Amino acid sequence: MAELAPSLRITEVFFSLQGETSRMGVPTVFVRLTGCPLRCGYCDSAYAFHGGETQSFDTIVEKVRSFGAKTVCVTGGEPLAQKHSLAFLKHLCDEGFDVSLETSGALPIEHVDPRVSRIVDIKTPGSGELAKMRWENLAAVNNSDEIKFVLCDRADYEWARDLLRDQKLAERAPVLFSPVWETLKPADLAAWVLEDKLPVRMQVQLHKILWGDRPGV
Template identity: 55%
Template sequence: MSSLRITEIFHSLQGESNTVGLPTVFIRLTGCPLRCVYCDTAYAFTGGTKTEIDAIIDQVEQYATRYVTVTGGEPLAQPSCLQLMTKLLDKDYVVSLETSGALDISAVDSRVSKVMDLKTPSSGELSKNRYQNIDYLTPKDQVKFVIGNDEDYEWSKAILTEYDLPGRRCEILFSPTMGQQNPTELAEKILRDRLPVRFQVQLHKILWDDARGK
């Protein structure tokens, strides 16, 4: 039976994306090929517990919520992640995937809502962006830019145009790097430039700071 290495499974409010504020079960998979400067889940790089997919789903069912987010680390680094998401969807869960954008998303079940990063210059992992993934985005998916400074902002604006992201009708998220980019300043830039993006802050960090499992 297929299994995955799991760092944690927990119940919280969704802190980002278009389901922000909704009670959600988070399945955090272990491992990531990236080392972003601002990463707040480095504890998920190694370790974890090998867990069968059916046992993972049993844990999810205990929380009695429709919403499940598969995250990491980088969840697609474990191929069985695809099977886990399909099994959850077949049980009528609303499933989202948080992915770095560095790995191929073409095999992800079409029912999954993909929240895909495009790494900005300040992440230190700009070269890892897999721009071919943009072709697999649909209107229910989201592209996230984590913005830490003016260079990131200008780069993100250029990418919007270069890849016609607004024209693809997927939602575009601009998120300030906590402790680095002033949120108000970023919000004012978005309004000034009339950008067709959703500004977001990380709700879970406002509520619980950096508490693990929240």
């Protein structure tokens, strides 16, 4: 019997400015996949934990293409938790898109198509999901990827700073430090990064400054 065409469970596809990472500000199509095995206390995308709609690759790509942009960010939920996400990432690259992936760090990243830039979170103690971190992922990141810490408070900051130094993370890939929205004051994080002269890129979520904390932007 012929296999059904591969599909994904999708929460939303939308066009916005990339609000995170070193690609911040670039017009980007976002594909948000449904479902996540983690429950970070601060998650701003909990609406993607359930629901969504099953769509074929062709349907998703047609929607992506309709925005007329070359840059695509696959996020979630946790994209790598879906069976066909690796094939989908490869398909987007084959179709000529410039693709980035937002992933929690809890699932294997090494089989992601090498043309994809992988933004790999290291979940902190404050996220409540540190125990899910798959530390082997760190050996797989390279200079076209980014390692990202989303920080709840000073304790998270010190934990991330110490890990950055001990594991020489900045030598593996660019490192991002981002405050949890409306939880850690960006100016506090900026002062700490400067005081410790950390080799990281501090970033705030541009889309929330522009449009607030809501789906679809």
